[in-house]
Amino acid sequence: MNNDLFKNAIALTGGISTGKSTVCNLLKLHGFLTIDADKIAHKLLDANSHKIAEMFGSIYVKDGKVQRKELGKIIFSNENNKLKLEALLHPLIKEEIIKESKVFEEANKPYFIDIPLFFEKMHYPIPKSLVVYTPEELQIQRLMKRDNISEDEAKLKISNQMSIEKKKNLADLIIDNSKDLKNLQNEVERVIGEII
Numbered sequence: 486m487n488n489d490l491f492k493n494a495i496a497l498t499g500g501i502s503t504g505k506s507t508v509c510n511l512l513k514l515h516g517f518l519t520i521d522a523d524k525i526a527h528k529l530l531d532a533n534s535h536k537i538a539e540m541f542g543s544i545y546v547k548d549g550k551v552q553r554k555e556l557g558k559i560i561f562s563n564e565n566n567k568l569k570l571e572a573l574l575h576p577l578i579k580e581e582i583i584k585e586s587k588v589f590e591e592a593n594k595p596y597f598i599d600i601p602l603f604f605e606k607m608h609y610p611i612p613k614s615l616v617v618y619t620p621e622e623l624q625i626q627r628l629m630k631r632d633n634i635s636e637d638e639a640k641l642k643i644s645n646q647m648s649i650e651k652k653k654n655l656a657d658l659i660i661d662n663s664k665d666l667k668n669l670q671n672e673v674e675r676v677i678g679e680i681i
Contacts, residue, residue, distance in 0.1 A: 494598050494612070495613045496609065498617070499619070499652065500648075500652065519599060526578055530551040534550065540570075561642055561645055562641070594681075598611065658680075
């Protein structure tokens with residue numbers, strides 16, 4: 486792979502409901518360009534809805550749109566289904582990320598690629614990583630509130646990812662999102678100061 490490809494990229498990652506989207510929005514406010522792997526995945530899911538219907542059944546597709554919440558239930562609880570979906574989506578997501586990052590590289594300044602599973606399996610040769618960190622207890626509470634689910638469901642979703650403590654240890658940069666928004670804004674500004 487072309488070494489210049491992700492020269493200025495910083496992988497932005499964390500755990501489910503640790504606040505990656507909020508951090509992304511704050512970075513955008515500071516003028517940083519960002520690529521969002523989840524948004525790309527959602528777009529590609531709908532674009533490949535006929536394949537999803539073939540693989541998992543037409544009940545997961547309505548009016549050409551994938552019913553993500555319903556599909557999520559059989560993906561999170563079944564390793565085989567998860568692998569099938571990843572085999573379809575990951576190469577397409579990677580292709581799209583490479584396409585967008587080629588454009589961003591031309592500006593020759595740092596930009597962020599939001600990849601939830603950066604450390605788990607997404608195999609991108611991005612030199613630097615930034616982890617949005619929230620202790621697991623808080624992560625569980627936030628996820629229960631956000632998705633309106635039980636503690637057990639929240640724990641199951643979180644267990645599908647590498648532990649946030651482990652990610653924190655692997656990160657080049659860390660943003661602590663265990664307090665309020667004001668504190669998070671300060672953390673974002675501190676990290677920007679370290680990058681530029």
